[in-house]
Amino acid sequence: MAEGKKQKKTLIGSVLSGAKMNKTVTVSIERLSKHPFYGKYVKRRVKYKAHDEKNECAAGDKVMIVEARPLSRLKRWRVKEILEKAR
Numbered sequence: 001m002a003e004g005k006k007q008k009k010t011l012i013g014s015v016l017s018g019a020k021m022n023k024t025v026t027v028s029i030e031r032l033s034k035h036p037f038y039g040k041y042v043k044r045r046v047k048y049k050a051h052d053e054k055n056e057c058a059a060g061d062k063v064m065i066v067e068a069r070p071l072s073r074l075k076r077w078r079v080k081e082i083l084e085k086a087r
Contacts, residue, residue: 008066011027013028015086048077063079
């Protein structure tokens with residue numbers, strides 16, 4: 001049975017640092033999760049290193065990142081597109 005390729009995960013977040021590393025940006029992904037006991041919604045934040053081939057991302061940009069093969073020790077994501085540039 002021939003199966004199609006698996007859909008890669010995509011996440012939307014904001015760039016924390018862009019100019020410090022060459023072809024790499026740090027992307028912050030925020031999500032709301034419900035506290036198991038208190039029931040209050042809490043903001044959870046995860047930081048990912050993403051590959052930015054053309055060095056076009058800057059701090060504050062809203063970007064879409066997509067899952068990729070390991071590109072370095074910490075990089076497992078690629079910048080798919082810049083959704084919104086920082087002001």
